[in-house]
Amino acid sequence: MQISLEEQFQQKIDQEIKIEPKDWMPEKYRHTLIRQISQHAHSEVVGMLPEGNWITRAPSLKRKAILLAKVQDEAGHGLYLYSAAETLGISRDEMYEQLHSGRAKYSSIFNYPTLNWADIGAIGWLVDGAAIMNQVPLCRTSFGPYARAMVRVCKEESFHQRQGFECLWVLSKGTEEQKKMCQDAINRWWWPCLMMFGPKDDESPNTMQNMQWKIKRFTNDALRQKFVDMIAEQIKLLGMKLPDPDLKWNEATAHYDYGKINWDEFWQVVQGNGPCNKERLAARKNAWDEGAWVREAATAHAEKNQIKISSMLHPNDINLGS
Amino acid sequence: MKIKAKNDSAFIQYLLHLGDNALIMSHRNSEWCGHGPALEQDIALTNIALDQIGQARNFYQYAAVLINESSNEKQTEDSLAYLRDAWDFKNCLLVELPNGDWGQTILKQFLISAYQYYLYLELQNIQDEQLAAIAAKSVKELNYHLRWSADWVMRLGDGTSESKKRMTDAIDAVWSYTYELFEVAEYENILSVEMQCKIREAWIEKIKTVFGKATLAIPNSQWKQRGGKLGVHTEHLGYILAEMQFLQRAYPGSEW
Ligand SMILES: [Fe+2]
Ligand SMILES: [Fe+2]
Numbered sequence: 001m002q003i004s005l006e007e008q009f010q011q012k013i014d015q016e017i018k019i020e021p022k023d024w025m026p027e028k029y030r031h032t033l034i035r036q037i038s039q040h041a042h043s044e045v046v047g048m049l050p051e052g053n054w055i056t057r058a059p060s061l062k063r064k065a066i067l068l069a070k071v072q073d074e075a076g077h078g079l080y081l082y083s084a085a086e087t088l089g090i091s092r093d094e095m096y097e098q099l100h101s102g103r104a105k106y107s108s109i110f111n112y113p114t115l116n117w118a119d120i121g122a123i124g125w126l127v128d129g130a131a132i133m134n135q136v137p138l139c140r141t142s143f144g145p146y147a148r149a150m151v152r153v154c155k156e157e158s159f160h161q162r163q164g165f166e167c168l169w170v171l172s173k174g175t176e177e178q179k180k181m182c183q184d185a186i187n188r189w190w191w192p193c194l195m196m197f198g199p200k201d202d203e204s205p206n207t208m209q210n211m212q213w214k215i216k217r218f219t220n221d222a223l224r225q226k227f228v229d230m231i232a233e234q235i236k237l238l239g240m241k242l243p244d245p246d247l248k249w250n251e252a253t254a255h256y257d258y259g260k261i262n263w264d265e266f267w268q269v270v271q272g273n274g275p276c277n278k279e280r281l282a283a284r285k286n287a288w289d290e291g292a293w294v295r296e297a298a299t300a301h302a303e304k305n306q307i308k309i310s311s312m313l314h315p316n317d318i319n320l321g322s
Numbered sequence: 323m324k325i326k327a328k329n330d331s332a333f334i335q336y337l338l339h340l341g342d343n344a345l346i347m348s349h350r351n352s353e354w355c356g357h358g359p360a361l362e363q364d365i366a367l368t369n370i371a372l373d374q375i376g377q378a379r380n381f382y383q384y385a386a387v388l389i390n391e392s393s394n395e396k397q398t399e400d401s402l403a404y405l406r407d408a409w410d411f412k413n414c415l416l417v418e419l420p421n422g423d424w425g426q427t428i429l430k431q432f433l434i435s436a437y438q439y440y441l442y443l444e445l446q447n448i449q450d451e452q453l454a455a456i457a458a459k460s461v462k463e464l465n466y467h468l469r470w471s472a473d474w475v476m477r478l479g480d481g482t483s484e485s486k487k488r489m490t491d492a493i494d495a496v497w498s499y500t501y502e503l504f505e506v507a508e509y510e511n512i513l514s515v516e517m518q519c520k521i522r523e524a525w526i527e528k529i530k531t532v533f534g535k536a537t538l539a540i541p542n543s544q545w546k547q548r549g550g551k552l553g554v555h556t557e558h559l560g561y562i563l564a565e566m567q568f569l570q571r572a573y574p575g576s577e578w
Binding site for chain 1: 353358359360362363375382400403477482484488565566568569570576
C-alpha cells in the first residue's frame with residue numbers, strides 16, 4: 001500500500017522521530033520553521049540591547065561580569081539559532097535583511113526600555129523566565145536542528161533566570177530606594193511578559209496545525225498560566241507585589257486567576273509603536289551598516305590568502321608523503 | 323631584585339595601575355557589546371572584556387588586602403573601582419581613548435594586548451607569589467587576546483583600500499599614546515631595568531612583525547602623550563567614571 005510523502009512525514013512526527021534538514025517536508029512546515037527560528041534568533045540578538053544598556057553602569061564588578069557573560073550568552077543563542085535556520089535553506093544575511101527591512105519580527109518584549117538597574121534583574125527573572133517556559137518544550141520540537149539548539153540554549157537560560165532573581169533579591173533586602181527600584185521594574189515588566197506568550201488561544205489561528213506538527217507543544221494560554229502560577233509564588237520571597245489587583249489563587253481551578261491583558265498595547269508594539277521599536281531596529285541596522293567595511297575587508301583578506309596559499313602549493317612542491 | 327615589603331605603598335600603587343589598565347580597557351570593549359560588525363566578533367570582544375574585568379578584580383582584591391593590612395581602611399574591589407576619582411586612576415592614556423571605529427578599537431586592543439602579554443610573562447616570575455599567580459593566569463588569556471587582535475590588524479591592514487586607510491588613520495590617532503606604556507613610573511620599580519628592556523623589545527618586535535604582515539607602517543612621529551600613569555588623564559576618563567560609578571555614587575553604602 002502506497003502512502004503519500006505527507007502521510008509519511010506526519011507518521012514520523014507522530015512517532016517522535018526528528019525531521020532532519022535533508023528529509024522531505026511540506027513547504028508550509030519549512031516556511032513556518034524558518035519564520036519561527038529566525039524570529040527567535042533575532043529576539044536573542046535584539047535582546048542584547050536593553051540589557052547591554054546597563055553594562056557600563058553595572059553597580060559592582062561582580063554584577064558587571066555576570067551581565068557581560070549573560071549578554072554574551074544571548075549572542076551565542078543567536079548564533080546557534082541562525083545556524084539551525086540556515087539548514088532550512090536561508091542564509092544569515094537574508095535573515096538580517098528581513099529583520100532590517102521590518103519583514104521579520106522579534107519578540108516585542110525588547111521594545112520596552114531598561115530605566116533603572118532593577119530592570120536587569122527583572123529581565124532575567126521575568127523575561128528569561130517566560131522564555132524558558134516557551135523554550136523548554138521546544139527542546140522536543142519535531143525539527144532536529146532546532147530541538148538540539150534549544151537544548152543548549154535552555155541550559156544557559158536557567159542561569160539567566162537565577163542571576164536575575166538573585167539581583168532582585170539583593171535589592172529587595174536593601175535600602176528603601178533599592179526596594180523602590182525593584183518594585184518599579186516589576187511593575188513595568190509584568191504585563192509585557194504575559195504578552196510574550198502570544199495572543200489568546202482563540203485568536204491564534206496556527207496553533208492547531210503547529211501542535212499537529214509538534215512545532216508547538218502547549219498552547220499560549222496554557223504556558224501563560226504556568227508562568228503566572230510560578231511567578232505569583234516566587235514574588236512572595238521578594239516581598240514585592242505584582243501589579244494586578246485581580247491576581248488571586250483559585251481553589252477550584254488550582255491556578256492563579258489574573259486580570260485582563262491589554263491586547264491593544266500588544267498589537268501596537270507588534271506593529272512598531274512600542275517605546276523602543278525605532279531605537280532597537282536603528283541600533284541593529286547601524287551595527288550592520290557600520291560593520292560592512294569590516295566584513296568586506298575580512299573577505300578580501302581571506303581571498304588574498306587563498307591565492308597566496310595556492311600559489312605556494314605548486315604541484316612540484318607538494319610532498320605526497322613517503 | 324629587591325623583595326617588596328607587603329605593605330609597600332609603591333607596590334600597592336603598582337597593583338592599582340595594573341587593575342586600572344584592565345578595568346578601563348574592559349569598559350571600552352564592553353561598549354561594543356551588541357553593536358559589533360558580526361555576531362562572532364561581538365562574542366570575541368565581549369570575551370576579552372570579561373577576561374579584563376576578571377584581571378582587574380584580581381589586582382584590586384589583592385591591593386585591597388594590602389591596603390587594609392597597613393591601615394584602618396576597609397577597601398574592596400568595588401570601592402577601588404567605584405569610589406576613586408580620575409586623579410587616583412593610574413591607567414595608561416591609551417586604554418581610555420574612545421573606541422572610534424572597529425579598526426581603531428582593534429588597533430588599541432592589539433597594542434595593549436601585546437604590552438600586557440609580555441609584561442605578564444615577566445610578572446609571572448616575580449618574587450611576589452600572589453602577583454606572579456595573577457600574572458600566570460592572565461598570560462593565558464592574553465595569549466588569545468593577542469592572537470585575535472593581531473589577526474584582525476593583519477586582516478584590516480591587508481584587506482581593502484578602505485580598511486587600510488582606516489587602519490592608517492587609527493595608527494595616526496593613537497600612536498603617540500604608546501610611548502607611555504614604557505615610560506616607567508616610580509611605582510613600577512618592582513620590574514628590573516632588564517625586565518623593562520625585555521618587555522619593550524619584545525613589544526616593538528611584535529608590532530613590527532604584525533604591521534609588516536598587515537602592510538602597515540609605524541609612524542615617524544616621536545611626540546609622546548603622557549600622564550595617565552601619574553593620574554593626569556584625558557578628558558575622556560571623567561566621562562567613563564561618571565557613567566561607571568553612577569549607582570555607587572548616587573546610592574552610597576548600598577549592597578548590590
Ligand atoms: Fe537567550
Ligand atoms: Fe537568556
